[in-house]
Amino acid sequence: MATKLKAPPSDTKEIVDVPWAYRDTVARLSPGGRYIDAETDVDSPWVPFGDNAAIKHLSFDVRTNTYSNILWMKGPGTIGTHLHRGTVTMVTLTGSVRYLEYDWVGTPGGLILETPGEAHTLVTEHPEGCKLFGWMNGPIEFYDAQGTYMDTVDVWWFIEHYENHCKEHGIPINQKLYL
Template identity: 35%
Template sequence: MTTTAPTSTSLDPAHFGGGSRHWHPFTPYSEDVELKIFTADLARNETVVLLRAKAGAHLGVHDHFGRVLAYSISGKWSYAEHDWEATPGDFVYEVANSRHTLVADPAEDIVLFIYVEGPIHFLDGDGTVVGVETAKSFAERYLQFCRDHGYPEPDLFPF
């Protein structure tokens, strides 16, 4: 009896040119925070972005229901609820079910590389959910921004 090994299929790495992505405002949450979305995995609800915020900007209170991994590229930032400050080269690991408010240092703009897993709930001052973000909503907002500004729509779903 002859057996054959299963055929192996491999996916090639995806390359995302930074110049092919555009910064867009993270509205309605903040006019001072912008995102550059590289990829959105709708099946796993994962999004990979660059976040850029003006000096002194705040990104309102939000809950994460999955992990968030953030690497500081430039500027200083913190969470209003904690006593540490992240600087260039720092890595922040946010566990699922964490709640915080991003605050950019007033002296300089910040840029972060961020991996988001799962939904994010944005809250008002009373803790009421005022917005829910998912990989799908991140992607839809970004693609609509590209259409509205005449930019080519990048492939956010390469796999």
């Protein structure tokens, strides 16, 4: 009976030439791996998102309507009621956050999973607000306090949000953010 692999071996610190039949095709068509510095404004600035929040854009993938960013709520506040048409995966980086519609509170290191078709209202009561890393797919519809549709945000909206801010402030647009 063969022993099942428990973890990949990792006894070398050098590049291994892996045989890969599609190496040339990947090199020609893949946007490639990249590193985005999320700790500073070198790769992406904080872009205002309402009066008490900002977004640091990390990636835009127009092929799948997928986008990644850090949402920073700078103090106690709310991100309006919204309906997800795609999936969202978030990690609480700092502070704490909750949804009015749920009975849990997200704290640093916690994973938040949102499924399509759910509407909710994001709130932080933490005195220093919160930062959330998010990986989102699909459009998000925003509604006012009466349930009236206001706007839809998606990868195209987030690209405009980022690019318009950069143009207004003389910041070069970082092509590394586009997958």
